[in-house]
Amino acid sequence: MADRIEFVKNYSDLSTNKGFQFEFYCDRCGSGYRTRFKPSITGTVTGVLDTAGSLLGGLFSSAADVSERVRSASWEKSHDDAFEDACNELKPDFIQCPRCSSWVCRQKCWNKKKGLCKECAPDLGVEMAAAQASKSVEEIWAHAAMAEEDKKLGLENWRENVRASCPECEAPLASNAKFCPECGAKLKAAQFCPSCGAKVNPGSKFCAECGEKF
Ligand SMILES: [Zn+2]
Numbered sequence: 096m097a098d099r100i101e102f103v104k105n106y107s108d109l110s111t112n113k114g115f116q117f118e119f120y121c122d123r124c125g126s127g128y129r130t131r132f133k134p135s136i137t138g139t140v141t142g143v144l145d146t147a148g149s150l151l152g153g154l155f156s157s158a159a160d161v162s163e164r165v166r167s168a169s170w171e172k173s174h175d176d177a178f179e180d181a182c183n184e185l186k187p188d189f190i191q192c193p194r195c196s197s198w199v200c201r202q203k204c205w206n207k208k209k210g211l212c213k214e215c216a217p218d219l220g221v222e223m224a225a226a227q228a229s230k231s232v233e234e235i236w237a238h239a240a241m242a243e244e245d246k247k248l249g250l251e252n253w254r255e256n257v258r259a260s261c262p263e264c265e266a267p268l269a270s271n272a273k274f275c276p277e278c279g280a281k282l283k284a285a286q287f288c289p290s291c292g293a294k295v296n297p298g299s300k301f302c303a304e305c306g307e308k309f
Pocket residue numbers: 121122123124125126199200201203204
């Protein structure tokens with residue numbers, strides 16, 4: 096059934112006798128998007144028959160079996176149609192990357208500027224922070240081998256931190272920005288504790304030196 100339609104790799108079929116619903120998952124981050132529940136007309140009719148059958152004991156049970164089989168064919172047909180509709184309904188929330196052919200969610204996994212998925216074209220800020228994180232491990236090892244004075248010098252000159260995401264709203268940052276493009280939070284300007292004057296990392300809630308709350 097899914098083979099006919101070119102779309103995300105994973106989806107869940109949440110359909111029941113009463114109707115049809117599907118959830119599609121982003122190929123990259125796995126976020127799920129659900130279609131609206133679409134009642135099945137054939138399913139409802141059988142529901143009524145099933146109830147009548149059980150109310151009158153075994154008398155109509157064989158009749159219900161027949162309608163069960165009849166329904167199956169028509170249910171299958173409307174199920175297939177519903178699946179196609181579901182794909183069309185949710186396709187606007189996804190986009191196919193021209194490089195890796197993944198279907199990714201536009202919300203989190205699409206790099207609009209580059210026209211590629213974020214797997215193929217990651218956010219610069221995210222990459223820089225990751226590169227810096229692995230670099231800092233190397234530098235910590237390097238520092239460990241240094242003389243005490245050299246260490247201090249090195250730490251003082253330690254370059255400013257690059258953030259991968261906004262400390263306020265957690266939006267991923269596309270570049271080494273000064274302000275969050277989503278919520279406008281200040282990301283970089285050096286801040287100093289009003290109480291002790293120690294340098295404070297942007298976004299921290301307390302002073303690391305004296306514990307002053309900001
Ligand atoms: Zn995604």
